[in-house]
Structures are given as C-alpha cells and as structure tokens.
Amino acid sequence: xxxxxxxxxxxxxxxxxxxxxxxxxxxxxxxxxxxxxxxxxxxxxxxxxxxxxxxxxxxxxxxxxxxxxxxxxxxxxxxxxxxxxxxxxxxxxxxxxxxxxxxxxxxxxxxxxxxxxxxxxxxxxxxxxxxxxxxxxxxxxxxxxxxxxxxxxxxxxxxxxxxxxxxxxxxxxxxxxxxxxxxxxxxxxxxxxxxxxxxxxxxxxxxxxxxxxxxxxxxxxxxxxxxxxxxxxxxxxxxxxxxxxxxxxxxxxxxxxxxxxxxxxxxxxxxxxxxxxxxxxxxxxxxxxxxxxxxxxxxxxxxxxxxxxxxxxxxxxxxxxxxxxxxxxxxxxxxxxxxxxxxxxxxxxxxxxxxx
Amino acid sequence: xxxxxxxxxxxxxxxxxxxxxxxxxxxxxxxxxxxxxxxxxxxxxxxxxxxxxxxxxxxxxxxxxxxxxxxxxxxxxxxxxxxxxxxxxxxxxxxxxxxxxxxxxxxxxxxxxxxxxxxxxxxxxxxxxxxxxxxxxxxxxxxxxxxxxxxxxxxxxxxxxxxxxxxxxxxxxxxxxxxxxxxxxxxxxxxxxxxxxxxxxxxxxxxxxxxxxxxxxxxxxxxxxxxxxxxxxxxxxxxxxxxxxxxxxxxxxxxxxxxx
Amino acid sequence: xxxxxxxxxxxxxxxxxxxxxxxxxxxxxxxxxxxxxxxxxxxxxxxxxxxxxxxxxxxxxxxxxxxxxxxxxxxxxxxxxxxxxxxxxxxxxxxxxxxxxxxxxxxxxxxxxxxxxxxxxxxxxxxxxxxxxxxxxxxxxxxxxxxxxxxxxxxxxxxxxxxxxxxxxxxxxxxxxxxxxxxxxxxxxxxxxxxxxxxxxxxxxxxxxxxxxxxxxxxxxxxxxxxxxxxxxxxxxxxxxxxxxxxxxxxxxxxxxxxxxxxxxxx
Numbered sequence: 001x002x003x004x005x006x007x008x009x010x011x012x013x014x015x016x017x018x019x020x021x022x023x024x025x026x027x028x029x030x031x032x033x034x035x036x037x038x039x040x041x042x043x044x045x046x047x048x049x050x051x052x053x054x055x056x057x058x059x060x061x062x063x064x065x066x067x068x069x070x071x072x073x074x075x076x077x078x079x080x081x082x083x084x085x086x087x088x089x090x091x092x093x094x095x096x097x098x099x100x101x102x103x104x105x106x107x108x109x110x111x112x113x114x115x116x117x118x119x120x121x122x123x124x125x126x127x128x129x130x131x132x133x134x135x136x137x138x139x140x141x142x143x144x145x146x147x148x149x150x151x152x153x154x155x156x157x158x159x160x161x162x163x164x165x166x167x168x169x170x171x172x173x174x175x176x177x178x179x180x181x182x183x184x185x186x187x188x189x190x191x192x193x194x195x196x197x198x199x200x201x202x203x204x205x206x207x208x209x210x211x212x213x214x215x216x217x218x219x220x221x222x223x224x225x226x227x228x229x230x231x232x233x234x235x236x237x238x239x240x241x242x243x244x245x246x247x248x249x250x251x252x253x254x255x256x257x258x259x260x261x262x263x264x265x266x267x268x269x270x271x272x273x274x275x276x277x278x279x280x281x282x283x284x285x286x287x288x289x290x291x292x293x294x295x296x297x298x299x300x301x302x303x304x305x306x307x308x309x310x311x312x313x314x315x316x317x318x319x320x321x322x323x324x325x326x327x328x329x330x331x332x333x334x335x336x337x338x339x340x341x342x343x344x345x346x347x348x349x350x351x352x353x354x355x356x
Numbered sequence: 357x358x359x360x361x362x363x364x365x366x367x368x369x370x371x372x373x374x375x376x377x378x379x380x381x382x383x384x385x386x387x388x389x390x391x392x393x394x395x396x397x398x399x400x401x402x403x404x405x406x407x408x409x410x411x412x413x414x415x416x417x418x419x420x421x422x423x424x425x426x427x428x429x430x431x432x433x434x435x436x437x438x439x440x441x442x443x444x445x446x447x448x449x450x451x452x453x454x455x456x457x458x459x460x461x462x463x464x465x466x467x468x469x470x471x472x473x474x475x476x477x478x479x480x481x482x483x484x485x486x487x488x489x490x491x492x493x494x495x496x497x498x499x500x501x502x503x504x505x506x507x508x509x510x511x512x513x514x515x516x517x518x519x520x521x522x523x524x525x526x527x528x529x530x531x532x533x534x535x536x537x538x539x540x541x542x543x544x545x546x547x548x549x550x551x552x553x554x555x556x557x558x559x560x561x562x563x564x565x566x567x568x569x570x571x572x573x574x575x576x577x578x579x580x581x582x583x584x585x586x587x588x589x590x591x592x593x594x595x596x597x598x599x600x601x602x603x604x605x606x607x608x609x610x611x612x613x614x615x616x
Numbered sequence: 617x618x619x620x621x622x623x624x625x626x627x628x629x630x631x632x633x634x635x636x637x638x639x640x641x642x643x644x645x646x647x648x649x650x651x652x653x654x655x656x657x658x659x660x661x662x663x664x665x666x667x668x669x670x671x672x673x674x675x676x677x678x679x680x681x682x683x684x685x686x687x688x689x690x691x692x693x694x695x696x697x698x699x700x701x702x703x704x705x706x707x708x709x710x711x712x713x714x715x716x717x718x719x720x721x722x723x724x725x726x727x728x729x730x731x732x733x734x735x736x737x738x739x740x741x742x743x744x745x746x747x748x749x750x751x752x753x754x755x756x757x758x759x760x761x762x763x764x765x766x767x768x769x770x771x772x773x774x775x776x777x778x779x780x781x782x783x784x785x786x787x788x789x790x791x792x793x794x795x796x797x798x799x800x801x802x803x804x805x806x807x808x809x810x811x812x813x814x815x816x817x818x819x820x821x822x823x824x825x826x827x828x829x830x831x832x833x834x835x836x837x838x839x840x841x842x843x844x845x846x847x848x849x850x851x852x853x854x855x856x857x858x859x860x861x862x863x864x865x866x867x868x869x870x871x872x873x874x875x876x877x878x879x880x881x882x883x
Contacts (some may be wrong), residue, residue, distance in 0.1 A: 005691065013648065018419075028515065035830055037830065039843075040841050040843035041842070041843035041844055045674075045676075060830065060831065062674060062830060062833060062841075063841050064841075065841070065843070066580075068580060068583070069581075071582060071583070072583065073581075073830075075741075076740075076741050076746075076747060077746060078746065078747065078828075078829060078830050079746075080830060081419035091784075094366070102598050110448075111525075114600045116508055137413060155790075169566070172566065173475045174581060174582075212567075213566075214484075214565040214566035215567075215569075216566040218843040218844070219565075219566075221843060221844050222844055223565075223847050226477070226658070228477075241844075248379070259489070343582070343583065344582045344583055344584045346582075347577055347578070347581040347582035347584075348578075348584070348587075349578050350584055351569065351574060351578075352412045352413075354569045355413070355416045355569040355574070356412055356415075360704060360706050360707075360708040360780075360790065360794075361708045361709045362710065363701045363702065363704055363705030364701070364702045364703075364706045364717070365700060365705070366702070367698055367699070367701070367702030367705070367706075367717075367761065368702075368703070368717060368764045369699065370758070370761070371650075371717070371720050371721065374683070374736065374739070374754065374755075375720055375721075375723050375724060375758065376720060377739055378732075378736050378738060379723065379735055381735060381738040381739055381742060382731070382735045382738060384735065385738065390861055397715040409835040419866075423798070428720065431833070436744070437631060438631065438632060441629075441631055442632065443630065451868070452722045453632065455868055456639075457636075457639065457693030457863060458635060458642065458649025458864065459861060459864055460639050461639040461641055461815060462815050462860040462864070463823070463853060463856060463857060464818075464819055464835055464836055464839065464853070464856070465819055465835050465836075466821060466839045466840060467646065467835075467839060467849060467852075467856075468642045468643070468645070468646075470640050470657075470845065470849070471642035471643070471645045471853075473645045473657070474645060474649065474657030474658060475642060475645055477643065477657065477658050478658060482678075487797055494639070494642070495639075497635075497639065501635075504764075533644075551726060551728075552727065552728070553755065554729070555728025555730055555821060556702065556727060556823065557730070558840075560823075570706065572728065572730050573732075575730050575734065576730065581733055585738070588734070589738075592728075592730070592731040592735075593731075594743050595731060596726075596727050596728065596729055596731050599726055600726055600727075601726060603726050615666060
C-alpha cells in the first residue's frame, strides 16, 4: 500500500513538468473557429488542416502582403486571433496596447527557438511574440549574367551600375527601399535625420534614373524563377525558393549590411479565441509543423533543429546560400518602428521616386 | 401617380447612405488636415495644392490619361470595323457573334490578365508599354464593339437603300450615313472604356512589369501604405472630378451630334 | 442592298475571326494549361489532372468561389428588386427630382472603382462597422443598383403612361397595376439589368478588396493574394468558363424555345 503510494507519487512528480500541456483537452475547442491572418504563401496548408483535425476546430486562414496593410486592418478593428507582423510592427502594436501576452503555460515550445531569434529588442522576453520565420534582405541574381565576385564586390552599389539598366527588379516597399539606400550610404536603416533621409532619397532617385528598374512585389518570385531579369532585391526566404527553382540564380547578402527581420506570431488584444490562439502558436512552433512549413515555403525556420537539419547534409536546402540568414554581422540591423511623421513621409518620397 | 413615386423612397434612402455619405466622407478628408481615423475640422486646400504643384504627380496623372486615351482609340479602331461587319451578317449570326463576345466578359478579369501574362512571356521582346496596351484593349474591346453594334443595328435599312438609290457608292454611303449615325454608339463605347481605363491599375501592374505608376496606384499607396487618408482622398477627388468632367463633355458632344 | 463581292465577304469574315481569336486566346490558353503536368505557364509538359485535384483539395479557393456566388446572387436579387422599384417610382417623379437622383445614381458608374471602394471603406470605418460579408454585400448592392436602373429606366420611359392609369381607373390597386401591367412590359430590361449586375458583382476586385472583412474572400481577392502563381487557378477558370457557357447558352435558348412555342400557339 505504502509502496503503491510512492509509485503514484513518483508518477505524479514525473508528469508535473507536463502539467501545463496536460491541461489542454482538444475536446474543449470542438467546433470553434480560429481566425489566422498571415503573409501570403507562408505556410504549408496541410499543417493547418492537421491542426484543425487534431482539435476539431476550423481555421479561417487569410493572407496579407504588407505590414502596413495589416496595420490598417488592425486599426479598422478586425478581430483576428493570430497575426504574424514583422519586428517593427510588433513594436508599434505593443506600444499601442493592441496585443495580449502569450500564455507561457501553453506556449512552452519557445525553448525550441534558434538562438538568433530569441529575446530581440522589439519584445525582449518574448512576452508577446513567438518568432515564426526570419530573413535578411538581399539580391538574387543570374550568375550567367553577373559573376559571383562582381556581385559580392558591389553589394547594394549594383543598384547604381549602369550596365544592369533594364535588367533589374526593385521591390516596391518604401521601408525596404530606404533601407537599401541608407545601408549603401553607410547610414542606419532606422535613421530619422533629415539630411540622411534626403541623401537616401537622392540615392534612390539616381537608382531610378540609371537603372530604370521594374518595381514589383511578389511577382518577382515567379519572374526571377523564370529568369526574366538579371537581378532583384528580394527577401532571403523568397530567394531560397527561387534558387531551388532555377540553378543559375545566386543570393548575395550585401557587405554594406542589411535588414534582418523576424516575423512573429502574436495575439491581438481583441482576439475572440485567445486560448486556442495560444494552442495554435504552440503547435506551429513545434518541430513537425516548423519543418513542414519551412520545407514548403523556403523561409528560414526559427526552430533551431529544423534550421540545422534543412541546411545541413541531406537537408532540403543544403548548399542553398539564401536559406540561412546571415547572423551576427555588425552592419546588419533590425528595423525599429519609425515616428509617425516618417511612417507617412517615406512612402510619399518612395512613390515620387517610382513615378519620376 | 404620387403613390408610384413613393416607391423610390427606399432607394433614395439607400443612395443617401451608401453613395452620398461616403462621398461626403472623402470630401471631408480631402479638405482637412491629418489625423488618421478621426477628422479634425481644420479646413485646408493644401492637399489639392500638394498634388497640383508637384510635377511628379502631374506626370502620373498624365500617364494615366494617356494610357486610357490610347486604349480607347485602339478599341475604336479595332472595334468599329468589327461592329460594322457584325451588323452586316444575317440576324441569327449577329446574335451568335454578340453572344460569343459577351461570354469572355464573364470570366474574371484577373484570371484573363494572368493568362495574358503567361502568353506574353513567350514574346520577350515586347516592350512593357505594348504589353499593357494588349491587356487593356483586350479587356475593354467587347464593350466597345457591343455599344457600336447596337447603334448600327438600330439604323433604318431604308436610309442605306435611299443613299444607294441616289447613286452613292457603298463607301460614300458609309461615310455620309452609317458613320455619322453611329456616333452615339461610339460615345457610349468611350464612356465604357475610357472611364474605367483611367483608374485601372491592376492590368498595368500585372502586365507592365512595374514600369508604371498610375493614379490608381497612388491612391492605393497613400491609403494603404502611408496611411495619409487626407491626401489619398484629395487624389481620389481630383480623379473623380476629371472623370465626371470628361463625362459631361462627352455627353455634350453626344447631344450636339444628335442635334445634327 | 448592293450585292457583296466574295472578296469583301472573305475579308469581313476573316476580320471577325481574328477578333474572336484575340478574345478567346487567353481563355484557350488557360484551358490548355489547366491540364499541364508542370506549374509552368510557358511550356506545356504533358497532360495531367493534378491541378483539378489540387483545386478540389484547396478549401480556401473553393470557399472563395462559394462566397463569390453567394454575394453575387444576393446582390443581384436585391439590386434588381430595389432598382426596378426605384426606376418605376422615379419615372413618375418630378423631372427635377428625377434628374438629381439620376445624377447621384450615376456616380458609382462614373466614379473610378477605387474611389467608390475607398469612400465605402471610410464610411464603414468611421461608423465603426466591422467589415464582413455583410458590408461586402452592401457594397456590391450599391454598385449594382445603378446598372439595373440604367437598364430599366429607358424602357420605362418608352411605356405608355395611360396603360397604368387605365388599370388604376378600372379599379386595380397600385400593386396590381405594377405586377400585372408595368412589370410584364419591362421584363426583358429587368432581366438584362440583373445579368449586368450579376457579372459586375462576380468580377469585382477593387471594391471587394476594400470592403470585405476577415470572414470572406471572393475569387478575385483570392487570385490577387497569391504570391506565387498557383495553376489550380487555371483549373478553376476552366470550370467557370464551362459553367458560364452552359448558363449563357441556356439563357439564350430558353427565350428562343419559348418564342417558338408561343408562335405555335398563335396559329
């Protein structure tokens, strides 16, 4: 009898660390709807379907294509349960009290995160956000037109090289465009100095005049995979996909430094189903889901093991120079949310560059 | 008959709510200063001045008008003969032709544009301008043909016979009888092509390979990216005014044509 | 009419065939590539039904079709009813009121889509209405009604006023005068107004993009949100082409058949 009790006690003790998880009974969510708003082409849909099946819920999964559009939707009061903004937008959402903290009793998989993506300045203790994918911004280019050494030596200056006129795509995003110019000029990507921004604007106008680039958004992915132009500014995750589709393409992370960005899952303050949202985030952080998502999408996983396996020997992205983002390079920066006046001013200046 | 007029009350309420009120909102934003989401009632014309004084914006406006104008011209040049020839067919064939022209109008415009993107990828040498025109003319041509055809088909065949009897050759009959009388058709065709073409931005975006910033893109940028609703509203209003003005002029042209 | 020379006939038919080819080229292209074994839109690499299978498994895409149809049907029914009733009412209004209302009615037709879209979005945001399938449908009804009115109104004004008045004099109530006398006479115009409304709603992208909420996405929005091109869209378009063809052929056959029947009865 006494022995039996000891065994039971030992069992309880052994199960205790799992208590946080054990609380979740899938049946409790049966029939619920979870509203998830993510970037386009940023998930393996079969993962979503598996989650639905496991918890007997319905995921209303919609996509957006820019942080600014997401911000507009949030201001409009749309009640999403999980959204996946980038670092600087998370900073803005926290500052505006539009997020709620993660339930760390449920979201325990944060310990699977890779070192480089944890506890970053926009959310120092990952109180609100669970990193999902991460990336650098760089240049994807056709090595049959531009030799590797030539591109690596130029970095962002390639966007001032007359020889590439008419053969270039530039991504239509004001924040990224200004980052490119600021990095090329040796400034911070978060500068709010009038003169530096003026210089960056001039740099972009020179780019416009010399290169006549085509301004694109996501069309760049298919277009570069088809090899329609020589080079393009892209996000490393999209580059990884392009490289896997077209072996002539290579990826350059410019030596002048670039933006390192993290897109992380957060729960809005007005979420209708926060508990299920936490369960969903926990599910997406786990090894299996992370693996499937990163294989499908091409963006670098925030899950340490997945990142290592996919880029290592025999992994899907072995030898793919775009898959693992450059980490620890001193000239690289994360975005900080700009003051309100610049949030409007940069797109204005950028529109004028493109229209000139 | 008063009781019949009462039947339009629901609709008058509807347009007050969903047409007039939203336009008033745009107007309010356009003549006030910043403040995203809340209107601060400080009257200003600076949003309009900012647009009209900047050569870059005027260039965008000009490009939009030019593309719309050329699209309309091409639609008339290709569409008029088509409409004329259709009107010369036996009646059953005419109905069939019109049906064949209507059918593709039901297929989603974005899907057709994606298809053109694929087709045109086979022709690497085409300039992006030509790609955009192909896409735009493609999208609007059926409207033009149908409008002109309706006008020609309505013509009294006796007019033509009379002209022949008076010794006019087919060419002269066309110039003196058919063409002038089909002007109303051309004009309603212009309305259906030019107006939407000015504001179209999806086709130039998908086919132009990002070489065009049109006024529709600007509006989108200021609302969705910059969050500058006041300036965005001002551009919207300027565009709406230009279109309504050109509409008014076309109407004027139409009535003078009819009077002749 | 003068006899046409064969050369001329050859020329005109050739021209019309070219125009038809131009108009059907992208549609043929979509149909052919929906059976492509690879995801390329440039080269055809063998026959396969994989994109049809992928489409059937793509719940988001199928839902966008469902919502497109639901919204288009509701918008068509409501706008046809409201538009027809409003036209009848307006045709009896004082000329000044009528012309003012007609000018406003024309606004959504004349206004660039993006202006209409943004004005409606501003309205919904400022009165703090959550955007949803309801606001989307309201927006669609709003831009559909004007087309119904523009289609019905001219027909109404051709009608002889006296007929309706005679019916009233003979003791019919206004409702009977409406349903028994006026509507049967303008029926074809109502139908064509409804058809235009349906195709406008079915095809809309810009206005939907700005007025829909998180619960709903139509086909255009789905296609536009694709980051990489998904060839399942070709499969979907092919099925839409087939469906539209069947509907249009039926719509044109039924009146013809009915007419034939009517003619038979006359004799």
